[in-house]
Amino acid sequence: MSSYQERYTASVMNTFGPPALVLTRGEGAHVWDADGNEYVDLLGGIAVNALGHGHPALVEAVTTQLQTLGHVSNFFTSEPQVELAERLLELVGVGAGGGKVFFTNSGTEANEAAFKMTRRTGRTHVVAAETSFHGRTMGALALTSKEAYRAPFEPLPGDVTFVPYGDADALAAAVTDQTAAILLEPLQGEAGVNVAPEGYLAAARAIADQHGALLWLDEVQSGMGRTGQWFAFQGNSVVEEGAQRPSRNQVRPDIVTVAKGLGGGFPIGACIGIGAAGDLLQPGNHGTTFGGNPVACAAALAVIRTIEEENLLEHVTVLGQKIRDGLAADPRVTEVRGEGLLIGLDLVSESSADVLLAARRAGFIVNNATPKRIRLAPPLILSEDDANAFLAAWPGILDEAGV
Structure with missing residues (x-):
């Protein structure tokens, strides 16, 4: 040693x-x-x-921004914060005005924000998947199925039902008119990379719509180009005989959480509310000191530009x-x-x-x-x-x- x-x-x-x-x-x-x-x-x-x-683009972006404006409280905003929110809304496919973004420092914090959004529906029930992982904070842990992670910290925030990942029938049986949200990873990373079966996310969308629930997709690990698309829910590409074709699981979620690759190593996460979901959190409902700071947002913008340019x-x-x-x-x-x-x-x-x-x-x-x-x-x-x-x-x- x-x-x-x-x-x-x-x-x-x-x-x-x-x-x-x-x-x-x-x-x-x-x-x-x-x-x-x-x-x-x-x-x-x-x-x-x-x-x-x-990577030179990331080093330059962080250095330049830190020399220009390093941190402001959320009483104020900055150009990188606004630009990044707009870019993320473009990347999820709705564009500026099609939703709202809450910035965090990590994936688990993005999921905490999303969890609070689900409570603003007036419902408390969440249906999540077995073999899932959504983070280590108390709220995110309540949504994570692994018993070894959960047991030392129980009781956790309740009213969560776990169903087998990929089983649309089990999902349909668990969701009711009292369900606030369905929470799924398009690919389960920590479990050793479980891929959503063909049609599973579309089924989840239909089940959510049937019961007036939100569809929340955790793309903390699978987002930001990791799967060959900006987000896995956009339908991953498959290479066949040298050509690419869109694959299954194109779907429109209500909430997307992202972190990890977003900042390329600089801590940043985001909770993206699409459509009406973007207005669920209002002043006083949630907050963060460092979330959306100019340096982290500049790093994320550099990552996005580089993925595009290269x-x-x-x-x-x-x-x-x-x-x-x-x-x-x-x-x-x-x-x-x-x-x-x-x-x-x-x-x-x-x-x-x-x-x-x-x-x-x-x-x-x-x-x-x-x-x-x-x-x-x-x-x-x-x-x-x-x-x-x-x-x-x-x-x-x-x-x-x-x-």
Whole structure:
């Protein structure tokens, strides 16, 4: 254990366990540890570092804004805040005037804001999915199904029903005229990347409409180009014989929550209310000190511009398909799931922890989401060379892990 790891153990609360590495530097999709070892970062800060590490556009935007105007309270606004709200409304497909945005510092805070929005309907019941993850704050935790996360902090805010993810019949049976909202992830990230079955989100929209409920989509991990579209609910692209076609699950939600990749590593989240949902929160209902500060908003605007200028949505679609195909070619992988560069795979045995270590020794950072599942969420700027290097090393990684 390095001196920094020892100092971490002595001074940082033990909420994450001991750190695996002390990382000291990053460039593009590569990082280096304190011992000088280099890794291809296939986790991207858990889908956060959309532009990788040290991208010039992000560095310039943050530096320039901090030198110009770093923070103002929400008694005031700033140009980057207004511009980012307008851009997000454009990206979700409604345009300025088609909704409203509340800015936060993280995904769990975005979900807290959305949770409060659902209460403003006059109803309290929320239907969410099993194997979901929506955050660690008390409200978001109440909407997260994992018992190990919930049990130490109960009682949590109540009136939440969990149904199996992807089961439209179970969803229909759970939603009533007293339901405020249906909450779903288009792709469940923490569970090891579960993809919504074809037609599932459309069914959720229809069920919500039938009962006058809101459809709330958590795109904290799947948003901001991660799946090859700005948001996964817009219908992810599929590559077939060299051409792209829109896939399933195009739907119009009432609430979208986003964070992670939005700031490319700078903390920012957003709760987007579409149509009438944008007016549910009124003065005094909610607030934040740092949410929507000029520096964070400038970072997010730089991320959006760079994704557009570097044509990263197409890059993510094509490269993601290549990686999924390459991983699936090994018989020790029983299933590969995902869209774009949010990828999950199942192993034939509960060897994911060994695979993680073997991958790290080979110079690649991956995540073991469950004992049998590996998750990849690399930077959107991941190069084809780095993807090829990983695919070439993959059989040897599995060999070393004893899969």
